[in-house]
Amino acid sequence: HAKESGNDRYHVFDAQMHQEMIDRLALENDLKRALERQEFIVHYQPIINLKTQAIVGLEALTHWQNPERGMVSPSLFIPCMETTGLIVPMGMMIFKQACQQLYRWHQQGWTELTMSVNLSVQQFACPTLVEDIDRILAETSIHPACLKLEITESAIMNNIEAVIAIAEQLRSRQIQISIDDFGTGYSSLAYLHQLPIDNLKIDRSFITQIQPQQSQYKVVDTIITLGNHLDLTVTAEGIETVAELEQLQQLDCEFGQGYLFSRPVRAEAIEAKFLQRDRDVDSCLPYYE
Ligand code: C2E
Ligand code: MG
Ligand code: MG
Ligand code: MG
Secondary structure, X not given: OOOOOOOHHHHHHHHHHHHHHHHHHHHXXXXXXXXXXXXXXXXXXXXXXXXXXXXXXXXXXXXXXXOOOEEEXXXXXXXXXXXXXXXXXXXXXXXXXXXXXXXXXXXXOOOOOEEEEEOOHHHHOOOOHHHHHHHHHHHHOOOHHHEEEEEEHHHHHHOHHHHHHHHHHHHHOOOEXXXXXXXXXXXXXXXXXXXXXXXXXXXXXXXXXXXOOOHHHHHHHHHHHHHHHOOOEEEEOOOOOHHHHXXXXXXOOOEEOOOOOOOOEOHHHHHHXXXXXXXXXXXXXXXXX
């Protein structure tokens, strides 16, 4: 039992910092082993055409299946993967898994589906990124035009010259580029029109409980108009309710994803819910019923 001394809270603080350090080292160690043990698996979240409600593609979101920790969501381990640099080898493994899965869906007749994969700023700094992507596309027989690579606004700003140079190489292969979490970074209109990109993904924080008269509604309206003027498609992230969907439809937002349609799930669950044989890709049935 702790003594009632004036220094106790410092001891408690030390102990807590010590524990946090131990936890972080344990996480790093587990993540290193996770790579060797292939514990990373891809979950897929459908991307929907908001007008027709047809599924147009999937976003690959990496989950970590660990014997002790269970299924760990990306927001809990991706930051650590980035600080340790593990994101670079993991990113390529995930990229290959997602391409192999897309190939299977194309073979099953869902030939129009695209695959969106998140790229970390560290992958953009990797000198072999473009050749690695070329090699995996060739190995998995995926046409580059079916691939969308997502990079966050803040990652672009981190090293804008390098990102532009690489994005240009990727687009010359017909690979599409999206800006992820758009609206939360510090991009300026001065360069947005110069970026070699195809798609803006509006950050989920603007979509939550969106309603006319709100400032976030005006922001979303403005991003959609901006996208139209710059010839970019626009995707809304984090659609959770029918009300949010209806507001976005009124704003003519073309694409969206969110828990309303599906959480990120295993490939088999995507097949069961979205890719049944009797349902064609252009069917207008709402998926969320
Ligand atoms: P992101 O790329 O912006 O992905 C969208 C995030 O929003 C995902 O979080 C997804 O589960 C969540 N989401 C989608 N719809 C809804 C909704 O309706 N409501 C709510 N509350 N959330 C929704 P998640 O899966 O935790 O992933 C977090 C971030 O981790 C991703 O954000 C992405 O930046 C990163 N990430 C995930 N997988 C990878 C990967 O393989 N490589 C890299 N570099 N980053 C990844
Ligand atoms: Mg998740
Ligand atoms: Mg993303
Ligand atoms: Mg996002």
